[in-house]
Amino acid sequence: MERLQETLEAIFMDLHRHPELGKEEVRTTARVKELLGERNIAIVEHDVPTGVLANIGDPSGPVIALRADMDALPVTEETGLPYASEIPGKMHACGHDFHTTALLGAAMLLKEREDTLAGQVRLIFQPGEEINYGAQALLDTGKLSDVREFYGLHTDPNLDVGTLGIRPGPIMASPDRFKVRITGKGGHGAEPQSCIDPVPCMASMILALQQVVARRISPISACVLSITRAVSGNTWNVTPEHAEIEGTLRTMTDTERDLGERVLRETAASVAKAYDCNAEITYLRQSRPLVNSPEQTAFADRVGRELGFTVIAQEMSMIGEDFAMYLKDKPGCFVRVGTGKGPILHHPQFVADRRALARTSEYLATLAQRRLAYLRTLEE
Ligand SMILES: [Zn+2]
Ligand SMILES: [Zn+2]
Known part of the structure; x- marks a missing residue:
């Protein structure tokens, strides 16, 4: 030995x-x-x-x-x-x-x-x-x-x-990754009526996505959703055209993983629709x-x-x-x-x-x- x-x-x-x-x-x-x-x-x-x-x-x-x-x-x-x-x-x-x-x-x-x-x-x-x-x-x-x-x-x-x-x-989670690219219509920061601002849409989406785990998946289960990146715009007087968020959704069972992905997609799409924006949702499955x-x-x-x-x-x-x-x-x-x-x-x-x-x-x-x-x- x-x-x-x-x-x-x-x-x-x-x-x-x-x-x-x-x-x-x-x-x-x-x-x-x-x-x-x-x-x-x-x-x-x-x-x-x-x-x-x-x-x-x-x-x-x-x-x-x-x-x-x-x-x-x-x-x-x-x-x-x-x-x-x-x-x-x-x-x-x-x-x-x-x-x-x-x-x-x-x-x-x-x-x-x-x-x-x-x-x-x-x-x-x-x-x-x-x-x-x-x-x-x-x-x-x-x-x-x-x-x-x-x-x-x-x-x-x-x-x-x-x-x-x-x-x-x-014992360990599915470390899935997601990204939502929101598209509105850019323009002058002084004229919201002629733009579709993706920033408030992104803000709502960040909050709404917290509900995927909190309100849709059993509290007995171990699950977590974290938004780890949120970006939009590059100056103070221009309404940006795009906004993007990225994060991770992690679950301990295949059933909750399927449910989580479906609710995440539906939530992101619905919020975007409510703001008249378009959402391109990418969900990347990692290991089980x-x-x-x-x-x-x-x-x-x-x-x-x-x-x-x-x-x-x-x-x-x-x-x-x-x-x-x-x-x-x-x-x-x-x-x-x-x-x-x-x-x-x-x-x-x-x-x-x-x-x-x-x-x-x-x-x-x-x-x-x-x-x-x-x-x-x-x-x-
Ligand atoms: Zn290792
Ligand atoms: Zn490692």
Whole structure:
């Protein structure tokens, strides 16, 4: 365990020094392939330019996937760490370097235990999580269609090392994005009678859209709508032609997501009509709400406790996570791993405590190993 920890720390610090944004994970991909290759772990070829799929174990048995994301963020690091990012404006501020390293560690352990595996573990080193790209892109390759269950994890700066946060059911939101472009008729600020002013229309729309969540969706549900950008005009005596608002609508279930989108569109269109303006509404669906399957979550919880982790009931979060796409048609579980309390995810001072690495690898490997054994017993 100590040797594994040392090996993983070296890999982690190297990845941390060399962050790459989504779809650009060329060095990280090469590094992962090299480390898997050194241990004779079989790579699965696929046509997504970055990211790695690999197999360990018995292909005649059930297949379970373990997923880590690999991409960094356009953030300038301010941790002052000796292994801080060497690339200006880029940083592993979401701990995906930790995830990649922990999965490599799990791969090393699983390779040693390969003869005992009751099925196959598919390793997923996924690109482009932050840009809502990689999970769907890898699913679209068809190389994951044989996977029975998906497991993944994320660093958590609210939990101590040695703690896991696990909760069945909805845990993360659909981070959808919307934009409304309002068109009126510009003119002189002194002559409203000859203009159609988009500014009061925008003001009403901002207030009306607050009702989508407040008055139309059950208060028991976790939902949020935020208008995060509102712009119009560029001087004091000209009535502008256009106004634009942008924001995010986040829900925890597909039903509320559908309802929210429909009510948002209707509300924006109605307000625009009331002001004689035209509204062009763009609603961009990002990843789905992330919903943990009850049985797989209970299993992940049990394995965590058996390995000596403190397991707490994870709080829900309105942040999005594209691991949700793997759970569209298949069961699975997404776990939060304590990496030491400190600045939040995406913060320039975020640090994932590397002392949690080997234990996290042990957890992933044991979870996959035991789950495969369990699935095999169901088949017999
Ligand atoms: Zn992130
Ligand atoms: Zn992340």
